[in-house]
Amino acid sequence: MPTDWRRALAIVAHPDDLEYGASAAIATWTDEGREIGYLLATVGEAGIDGIAPAECGPLRVREQRASAAEVGVTSVEFLGYPDGVIEYGTALRRDFAAAIRRHRPELVITLNHHDTWGGTAWNTPDHRAVGRAVLDAVGDAGNRWIFPELAEEGLSPWDGVRHVAVAGSPHPTHAVDASAGAERAVRSLLAHRTYIEALTDEDPERYCRTFLDGMMAAAGRRFGGRPAVAFEVFSH
Template sequence: MTTQLQAMPTDWHKALAVVAHPDDLEYGCSAAVAAWTDAGKEVAYLLATRGEAGIDTLSPQECAPLREREQRASAAVVGVTSVEFLDHRDGVIEYGPPLRRDIAAAIREHRPELVITLNHRDTWGEVAWNTPDHVAVGRATLDAAADAGNRWIFPELRERGLEPWNGVKWVAVAGSSTPTHAVDATTGLERAVESLVAHRTYIEALTDEDPRTYARAFLTDVAGTVGERFGGRPAVAFEVFTR
């Protein structure tokens, strides 16, 4: 029998989603975000880059502000108003103390109980190779959830007024090939589609298909597949690590 996914914890108020690029959250997470903001929860986005190396036909100087605008518009569709960028270089993000420190600083500032990130493993389900950026940011986010609570790691953050925050209860990894939990996407799926469509420039560079048709087909298929392990309801899956 296929193991059924558990419902995500709901006894939290603030979440911080940390990913590498604009559109990372929209490829599967945003239906859950819409459901959470509908329920009165606060969700903030932190992106390591502005996605400036993501469109071959646009120079990084042209691409960065465009993708930032699309990300902010995309986030607004699902009720997220706090969108921050760290300005690490797209395509060559390095895992290490500087990245961990930047993410830990954001966790101390936002004080979330739930932290969300993207697949940090080498592959997507042992089928497709993951990108170095996703691996670096996902791994650093898992580590930074602990760093944020340790006053002796990155003491310079206290000099900036960012006191330790040891209140992260869970780190939820989207896009994992070994998910443990899920969120019902029924009410958020249409907004998730519109949220992905907001990245129109990126999608138009990716495919000749109509962006809305492309987004709906992709997200509906993923949600339906997850739903087979969640009572038949369309859903968003996460691998949840408890702290």
Template structure:
């Protein structure tokens, strides 16, 4: 008799505002954007915050040119899933440092946007317990988890008060996409195709990443990842999250 995989719980849906915080353009599109499409369909307000512009992501392009290109691709990608608010913090791609400066920037953004749900990317050491995660992903994911608390404490980063940013202690969950330890999932039956189109907007990056046909690469990747969760989520294609309630 084989052990059955533990079922994933549905991600809580009783919220209206979400802020998604990731390190690079394309981080959200490798899965989470299909969930974003489902959320905006029901009228939720979702905003994106990119810590870098991904300027070190394409070997054949100088950082200034690459960063501007990837920003354009990210804005187009966000629009596909109903997101118009896309901000960039201009930390340096590839050398993002976890620390108080990053936590302060994220706490300020949380106070500006006042989300109930925070989304970020995997802060753990590996993807799927196999592939080593990047320093930027780990730093931004961990800082986002910490900034959820920082944003609600007036005595941490008190200078934000002088910037017209009072404490916001309304974050109810932090949902970590791509975690090797998922607890929850979102049905992306209706959002899948827009998830594909959203990732396809990062065409320049994808073409630098693989020799495979871009659409085949994108569709195969998303079918694999959303299908892998189906056995734990009632047979439905899903995006998984590790959820930390607050």
């Protein structure tokens, strides 16, 4: 995994998107003194069937902030797009480009933008729209003639993004040793307790540990044998 960066911005659709895989790597990176911020397109208000959106949204925001803190991330922002019906387009690209210009990262992290998770496991519309808009917004952020109003708002172009790392991709190219961050990754996913309790009847901690251990072991078999978090990395 490239290490020529000090500052990263993770842009995903929902609370828990980063915790289902990337957080062990993020814990490792924050241990190294790297600065990482989170930007979420939605507050995940449509994610729990038994809780109405007006109640669910604030609850999931609280859980996401607690989850981020477990891996050393204190900057967590929400754009407030409607959960489940995000549309790819220039508005989304503009908001992501603005965030990239504001945070000025060398690494951008997002979640799988492909149609599937591999095989016949279909990806969700929000993940596809957000992931593709993130990849496009990296170029938008560095071009002064795309969304010129951003410069007028004080957000000057930023072409310093060197890499985009896509978590959960069915086409991984790089990996991060997850050994040091594995326990904090479990705690980070477990912080989404209300969501997990609605998702499964299994003990929440057992569920989190089983899922993450399996995912990191599977990645490790492809990348050197140690527990790992895999990414598809695009360089700029």
